Amino acid sequence: MDIKSKNLETKHNKNNAFDNFFKSAFTVDNIIFGFDEADLKVLLIKRGEVPYENQWALPGNFVYQDEDLNTAAKRVLAELTGVKNVHLEQVKTFGSVGRHPFGRVITVAYYSLIKISDYHLHVSSIAQEAAWHSISEVKGMPFDHDEIFVACFNRLKLNIKRQPIGFELLPPKFTLTQLQHLYEAILEEKLDKRNFRKKILSMDFLIDLDELQEGVAHRPAKLFKFDKERYRRLYEEEGFHFDVAPTKHKKK
Amino acid sequence: MDIKSKNLETKHNKNNAFDNFFKSAFTVDNIIFGFDEADLKVLLIKRGEVPYENQWALPGNFVYQDEDLNTAAKRVLAELTGVKNVHLEQVKTFGSVGRHPFGRVITVAYYSLIKISDYHLHVSSIAQEAAWHSISEVKGMPFDHDEIFVACFNRLKLNIKRQPIGFELLPPKFTLTQLQHLYEAILEEKLDKRNFRKKILSMDFLIDLDELQEGVAHRPAKLFKFDKERYRRLYEEEGFHFDVAPTKHKKK
DNA sequence: TCAAAAGTGTTCTTATTACACCCATGG
DNA sequence: CCATGGGTGTAATAAGAACACTTTTGA
Numbered sequence: 001m002d003i004k005s006k007n008l009e010t011k012h013n014k015n016n017a018f019d020n021f022f023k024s025a026f027t028v029d030n031i032i033f034g035f036d037e038a039d040l041k042v043l044l045i046k047r048g049e050v051p052y053e054n055q056w057a058l059p060g061n062f063v064y065q066d067e068d069l070n071t072a073a074k075r076v077l078a079e080l081t082g083v084k085n086v087h088l089e090q091v092k093t094f095g096s097v098g099r100h101p102f103g104r105v106i107t108v109a110y111y112s113l114i115k116i117s118d119y120h121l122h123v124s125s126i127a128q129e130a131a132w133h134s135i136s137e138v139k140g141m142p143f144d145h146d147e148i149f150v151a152c153f154n155r156l157k158l159n160i161k162r163q164p165i166g167f168e169l170l171p172p173k174f175t176l177t178q179l180q181h182l183y184e185a186i187l188e189e190k191l192d193k194r195n196f197r198k199k200i201l202s203m204d205f206l207i208d209l210d211e212l213q214e215g216v217a218h219r220p221a222k223l224f225k226f227d228k229e230r231y232r233r234l235y236e237e238e239g240f241h242f243d244v245a246p247t248k249h250k251k252k
Numbered sequence: 253m254d255i256k257s258k259n260l261e262t263k264h265n266k267n268n269a270f271d272n273f274f275k276s277a278f279t280v281d282n283i284i285f286g287f288d289e290a291d292l293k294v295l296l297i298k299r300g301e302v303p304y305e306n307q308w309a310l311p312g313n314f315v316y317q318d319e320d321l322n323t324a325a326k327r328v329l330a331e332l333t334g335v336k337n338v339h340l341e342q343v344k345t346f347g348s349v350g351r352h353p354f355g356r357v358i359t360v361a362y363y364s365l366i367k368i369s370d371y372h373l374h375v376s377s378i379a380q381e382a383a384w385h386s387i388s389e390v391k392g393m394p395f396d397h398d399e400i401f402v403a404c405f406n407r408l409k410l411n412i413k414r415q416p417i418g419f420e421l422l423p424p425k426f427t428l429t430q431l432q433h434l435y436e437a438i439l440e441e442k443l444d445k446r447n448f449r450k451k452i453l454s455m456d457f458l459i460d461l462d463e464l465q466e467g468v469a470h471r472p473a474k475l476f477k478f479d480k481e482r483y484r485r486l487y488e489e490e491g492f493h494f495d496v497a498p499t500k501h502k503k504k
Numbered sequence: 505t506c507a508a509a510a511g512t513g514t515t516c517t518t519a520t521t522a523c524a525c526c527c528a529t530g531g
Numbered sequence: 532c533c534a535t536g537g538g539t540g541t542a543a544t545a546a547g548a549a550c551a552c553t554t555t556t557g558a
Contacts, residue, residue, distance in 0.1 A: 021277035021314040026347070026358055065275065065356055069347040093345040093360050095278070095321040104317055106278055106358070108345050177537075194539070195521070218535040219528035245521050429510075446512070447548070470509040471555035497548045 024104040028073045029060035029145070031091075031109065031152040032081065034116035034132060035169040037178070040185035041116070041132040042149070044141075045080065048128040051101050052142035058149065059130070060107060073110040080130060082120055087113045087168040091155045092148075099144050107143075111152040113168035135185075160186050161242045164205075164231035173209060175221035176200070183242075190247040199244050205231040276356040280325045281312035281397070283343075283361065283404040284333065286368035287421040289430070292387050292437035293368065294401070297332065297379030303353050304394035310401065311379065312359060325362040332382060333371045339420040340364045343407045344400075351396050359395075363404040365420035387437075412438050413494045416457075416483040425461060427473035428452070435494075447496045455492070457483040 032043040044056045059080050063072040070088065078084050088110055095106035116132070138149050159165060160183065169182055180196045200206065206224045213220035234240045284295040296308045311332050315324040322340065330336050340362055347358035368384070390401050411417060412435065421434055432448045452458065458476045465472035486492045 021317075022355055023274055023317065024276050024278055024315075025274045026276055026278065063276075063347070066349050068349055069345065069358070090344060092342060093321065095315070095360070097318050097320055103274055106321070106360075108347070108358075175537085192522075193537090194523085197538085198540090199520090213537095215530085216536080217530045219537045221537055243520085247522095427510085444548075444550085445510090446550085449511080450513095451547090465510095467557085468509080469557045470507075471511080473510055495547080 024106060025062060025100075025102075027060050027062050027105055027107040028069060028076060029058045029107050029109050029148055030073055030076050031058060031111040031149055032077065033111060033113050033156065033169065034119065035182050035185065036116050036132065038181055038185070040135050040182075042135055042138055043081070043119075043130055044133050044138070046129040046131075047142075054128070055142050056131075056133070057141050057143065058145045063108075069108050073108075073112070077112055077114075081114060081118075083114050083118050087165055089155070089159070091152045094144055094148055096144065107148070109148045109152055111156055113165060115169065115171060117171055157186055157188075162235075162240060164226075164228070164235045164240065167226040167228070167231070173211065173223040173225055175213060175223060176206075177221060179224075192245050192247050195244045199242070203234060203240070203242075205234060276358060277314060277354075278358040278360065279312050279314050280321060280328060281310045281359050281361050281400055282325055282328050283310060283363040283401055284329065285363060285365050285408065285421065286371065286384060287434050287437065288368050288384065290433055290437070292434075293384040294387055294390055295333070295371070295382055296385050296390070296393075298381040298383075299394075300380040306380070307394050308383075308385070309393050309395065310397045311382070315360075321360050325360075325364070329364055329366075332379060333366060335366050335370050338364050338366055339417055341407070341411070343404045346396055346400055348396065359400070361400045361404055363408055365417060367421065367423055369423055409438055409440075414487075414492060416478075416480070416487045416492065419478040419480070419483070425463070425475040425477055427465060427475060428458075429473060431476075441498045444497045451494070451496050455486065455494075457486060 034041045034043060043059065045059045047053050047055055047057050059076055061072065061076045061079075063069060067075070069090070073088055073090075074084070074086070077086055077088070089112075091109045091111055093106060093108045095104075097104065099105065099107075135153065139146060141149070166179065166182060170178060176197055179200065180191055180193065183196070184191055205227045207227050209223045209225055211223040213223065231240075286293045286295065295311065297311045299305050299307055299309050311328055313324065313328050313331075315321060319327070321342070325340055325342075326336070326338070329338055329340070341364075343361045343363055345358060345360045347356075349356065351357065351359075387405065391398060393401070418431065418434060422430060428449055431452065432443055432445065435448070436443055457479045459479050461475045461477055463475045465475065483492075
């Protein structure tokens, strides 16, 4: 992403009445989710810049003057992880007056879903250091990052039941148990195994690869992959609904 | 809302490296929904300012340097309609590079729900003129306002099934048919009368006022009001779900 | 007495829930 | 042969969908 210094300033300088308003900055912050067999994780950085240098925080960056919001979010992600073509969703914008010590900075929060195996740390200008943190440990971040994290996690919980995004977090081949654990990690509740399988298979977007797990000290599980086309069609045409009973608990 | 000229600029001027980024403006735009017996409406303004002076557009305004985003959205609403304490939801932020001819302007879109009867036009600095438009007529607005409208309307469709917001659009006393028409207008489909009533009454947040409509040329309908407390509890405790069959159409 | 909208139940179908045992593998 | 997780079905209950006629009022 190269930064051309466009003539935006000269354009708005024609309209002096508005100049007072062109004094804000805005940023994107990115909650990068990954799933590691059993745990839902978030990629945090150790900040390489003031303010809050050296603290663990959400990866984010200023949005350049000639850069769209989504582009900026993708850039942050790519610089940090080297991963492109990622599922990205804008969640909410945070703009409290006092949220940034340097002035008025509004931030647009995104979440993204990546396969943890695709990730290879690209230490960049954004960060001195980056690391995956379990979602339970994500607390005490600077700015309003805790609040941003909660908003994004809640959005993910909502979306996982309605959108074809589960596979973004899994390797291309996975077992039904892995998929169930992913849902459990996101929804933060245990699900009933038989009901989960019945429902997910009835939806008809999983392809049985006729392959088995290898090297596990128990009966090997079958491997599946997502049929993205079907998954997408299901979502677009009829509004996909995923809901199964938690284990041993009356719903409602 | 008075505008103090805080010392934000001097604060960030200490950090010259960032100064390049403090050149953006941001605004809020507000999709104000109202419901008028049969039709869902949106309050548009005839712009009193450049750019696009005299065109119908979404009401919005720059966010002041010392004003939170929600506060700005409420201010726009209050200046335009005189209505306060309104249901307001942030939907999405739009920030394409070229969306505003005066420079980089990011806008945070909100929707709000008001009782159309509470509204008395306060022509303000924001608008020369304001008027309710049926949602079907809302097209051809300047900037990216069409896109913003669609995003907000879609969000409303989603929320009406999950959140206790229906009553925000109705007068304090209403009939079941009015309520059904509201749902139909938002969801853009006809619903089955008996199923609608069965479901909505079983949820137990409507209070039968033992009053009847007057002066109608047909059997008068009973009047109900919302029990806001119950409605809210229902939502918070168990995640309220509203879904009824459209008339004469197989679902799925 | 007519037009207009209010009000009201039942049956059928589909989806959700609860629940427990045998199987295949590696160590 | 044991520990570990994989894999499977059925019955009971609840929710959703389809559907048509009688009632009350004002004009």
